[in-house]
Every structure is written in structure tokens, then in C-alpha cells.
Amino acid sequence: MSSISALWHAKNNPPLDPTHLSFRDKAVLVTGANSGLGHAAAIKYAKQGANPLILAVRTAEKGETAKQAIITETNCSPDIFVILTLDLASFDSVRDFVARLDNLVPKGLHVAQLAAGVATWGFEKSTAGYEISVQVNVLSAALLAVLLLPILQRARAGTNTAGEDGFVPHLSFVNSVASMEVTKDELEKAGVLPVSASKTSLVEWINDENKFDNQRQYFLVKLAAWFVVQGLVERNQTLEAGQRVVINASDPGLCKTGMLRSFPAVVRAIMAVKYWILGRSVEEGARTMVSATGLGTESIGKLWRNDGYSELSELTESEDGRELGRKTWDGVMGILRAGGYLQ
Incomplete structure (x- = not known):
């Protein structure tokens, strides 16, 4: 992760609050909207005019609680909200969610803020048989994004320009500079690189219980998720100009969230001290998002962090890294097609 000095500087120099942006009458989707960074982002979108504001949450009850909290915070109209349930641990839930959303936004979606995610300490499988952080942060995120693209494209109404106010629909992922801290040497030792002679793919490696390392899983999953972003960007760029959307990622930094709730108590206690000293508030993190x-x-294909674009790693900028990225994207799409979730 970032050095102590870098984290201290980031804590004391939070990003600017983007109050100059208007999302007036824009259809905005936020996943993970009931807690943490997703909830903080939803508050900002409500303040800045989003309508409808679609809260994607695991249960309707959590959605109602989030809705009331946002109304209390912003004094916005209760009429702007749409609450939809979404469980990223289930491919079927993702498909059902998008089908319901599609019917609710006939003019399309202007913003998809994909903030939901999980961090794990021990190896745990989803019902589909994948390690849970791989399922949620990589596979289901990819499925959700691919299915959302046509709905985002619809907001451009098939023109070759942006909307009347110059706004182009956005698909934005929450990622991390941790994705840039995986090295070529680590992947070579794991047999993931070079791709031409690889013994295992990146997704296979991070999905293997026998190779699971809770000290590295977060970094590796974020790298795989970054390759998903790049795969989507390549797909997007093959479309006609009037159908393209902005696809990017953001890193809100070290923030005081409930992400570590499933970690052992002693680990949470140690990390709580670090977060208390070096962590940003979720409101500050949501500014970046x-x-x-x-x-x-x-900004297409870039990582937005601390009011600027983060430098990409030597690995991701290398030919080996780009080849691994293509293989990872193709592998993710292959999993989704083999399961019948994509054509």
C-alpha cells in the first residue's frame, strides 16, 4: 500500500469537493449505496440534483434506511429515489437487477457509480463457486458493467455529440492504487507471467484456495478489476462515436469504512488505529468518486486520484502487462459466457 508519509499527506490534503458539478435531472446509479463510500457518494449526487437517484442495495430495508438518511442530510425530495436490490455475489441477481433498471430508465442512465465491493480475510466461496472477492469485485462487476453499457449509451440518444449540456454518460469504478503495486516478479513467481508460457491465469490464481494469501488478495483482485476496466474501454472504443461513454476508475484513498467488518477482531483493532490516524472520512473519499x-x-481508461490522474505501474504499462490484461478480460468474458450470463 502507499507509504505512511503518502497516507499522512493524503489525509491532510483531501480532494476538492466537486460542488461545481451538476447532475440535475440526470439518472444516477450508485451501487453499495447503503453504507460507506457508496452512501457518501449518493448523498453528494442528491445534493447536486440527481433525479432519479437509484440506490442499489442488498435488501429493500437497507435501501429505505439509506433513503431516509439521505433525505435527512440533504432535504431532497423523496420522489427522486429508486431502490433496487442487488447481490453481487450472485450472477442471477445482477441480471435481474439490470432488467428491472432497464425498464425504469427509458431515456437511459447518465451515471453508473460502481462502489460496491468486499474485502476478505479468509477464503470464502460464493454460491457460484468463486472466491467471494473475485466474484463480487471482478466477475459480477464485469457482468454488471457489460449489461449497463447499452443503458448508458441510450442516454446519448444515438447522436454524435454529448447531451445538450455537454454531458456524456459515465461508467465509473472504485479501484485503488493497490492495483498498481503488483509487480511483474510476483506474477512470474506465481506462473501467471509470461502469458505465452503461463501455468495459470490471474483469475485462476486468485480463485485457488490453495494459493490464497490474505496479505496479497486485495492487491491481486484490484489488478484483475483494473484489467476489466481496460477491457471495457477497448470494447467501448470500437463503437461509433455517438455510442461511446466515459469509462474510468477512481481511488478514494484510505477511508474509514466498514470494509473490514469480516476480519478477525484483533486485525480490526490494529487497522482501526491506522485508519484513525491516517484515514480520510467517507465524505472526503466520495469527493474523488x-x-x-x-x-x-x-479520463477514459484512467485512474482518478487526489484530484489528478494516477501514474500507472511499470507492469500495467508493459507489453507483458497489456497481454495479461487482454487474457484476463477474455477469461472473465469466457466465464460469463460459459455460465450463460452473456451471449
Whole structure:
């Protein structure tokens, strides 16, 4: 992760609050909207005019609680909200969610803020048989994004320009600079690189219980998720100009969230001290997420962090890294097609 000095600097120099952005009458989707960074981002979108504001949550009860909290915080109209259930641990739930959403936004979706995610300490499988952080943060996130793209494209109404106010629909992922801290040497030792002679794929490695390392899983899953973003960008760029959307990612930094709730108590206690000293508030982290959805086409395929674009790693910028990225994307799409979730 980032050095102590970098984290201290980031804590004391939070990103600017993007209050200059308007999402007035824009259809905005936020996943993970009932807690943490997703909830903080939803508050900002409500303040800045989003309508409808679609809260994707695991249960309707959590959605209602989040809705009331946002109304209390912003004094916004209760009429702007749509609450939809979404369980990213289930491919079927993702498909059902998108089908329901599609019917609710006939003019399309302007912003998809994909903030939901999990971090794990021990190896745990989803009902589909995948390690849970791989399922939620990589496979289901990819499925959700692919299915959302046509709905986002619809908001451009088939024109070759942005909307009347210059806004181009955005698909934005929450990622982390941790994705840039995986090295070529680590992947070579694991047999993932070089791709031409690899013994295992990146997704196979992070999905293997016998190779699971709770000290590295977060970094490796974030790298796989980054490759999903790049695969989506390549797919997006093959479309006609009037169908393209802005696809980017943001890193809100070290924030005081409930992400570690499943970790052992002693680990949570140790990490709580680190977060207390070095962590940003979720409101400060959400500034980065929301501002990423107001960036222009120059942000496509980039990682927005601390009010600027993060440098990519030597690995991800290398030919080996790009080849691994393509293989990872193809592998994810292969899993989804083999399961019948994509055509």
C-alpha cells in the first residue's frame, strides 16, 4: 500500500469537493449505496440534483434506511429515489437487477457509480463457486458493467455529440492504487507471467484456495478489476462515436469504512488505529468518486486520484502487462459466457 508519509499527506490534503458539478435531472446509479463510500457518494449526487437517484442495495430495508438518511442530510425530495436490490455475489441477481433498471430508465442512465465491493480475510466461496472477492469485485462487476453499457449509451440518444449540456454518460469504478503495486516478479513467481508460457491465469490464481494469501488478495483482485476496466474501454472504443461513454476508475484513498467488518477482531483493532490516524472520512473519499463522473473523455481508461490522474505501474504499462490484461478480460468474458450470463 502507499507509504505512511503518502497516507499522512493524503489525509491532510483531501480532494476538492466537486460542488461545481451538476447532475440535475440526470439518472444516477450508485451501487453499495447503503453504507460507506457508496452512501457518501449518493448523498453528494442528491445534493447536486440527481433525479432519479437509484440506490442499489442488498435488501429493500437497507435501501429505505439509506433513503431516509439521505433525505435527512440533504432535504431532497423523496420522489427522486429508486431502490433496487442487488447481490453481487450472485450472477442471477445482477441480471435481474439490470432488467428491472432497464425498464425504469427509458431515456437511459447518465451515471453508473460502481462502489460496491468486499474485502476478505479468509477464503470464502460464493454460491457460484468463486472466491467471494473475485466474484463480487471482478466477475459480477464485469457482468454488471457489460449489461449497463447499452443503458448508458441510450442516454446519448444515438447522436454524435454529448447531451445538450455537454454531458456524456459515465461508467465509473472504485479501484485503488493497490492495483498498481503488483509487480511483474510476483506474477512470474506465481506462473501467471509470461502469458505465452503461463501455468495459470490471474483469475485462476486468485480463485485457488490453495494459493490464497490474505496479505496479497486485495492487491491481486484490484489488478484483475483494473484489467476489466481496460477491457471495457477497448470494447467501448470500437463503437461509433455517438455510442461511446466515459469509462474510468477512481481511488478514494484510505477511508474509514466498514470494509473490514469480516476480519478477525484483533486485525480490526490494529487497522482501526491506522485508519484513525491516517484515514480520510467517507465524505472526503466520495469527493474523488463523484468528481470522476464529471470528468471528460480525456479520463477514459484512467485512474482518478487526489484530484489528478494516477501514474500507472511499470507492469500495467508493459507489453507483458497489456497481454495479461487482454487474457484476463477474455477469461472473465469466457466465464460469463460459459455460465450463460452473456451471449
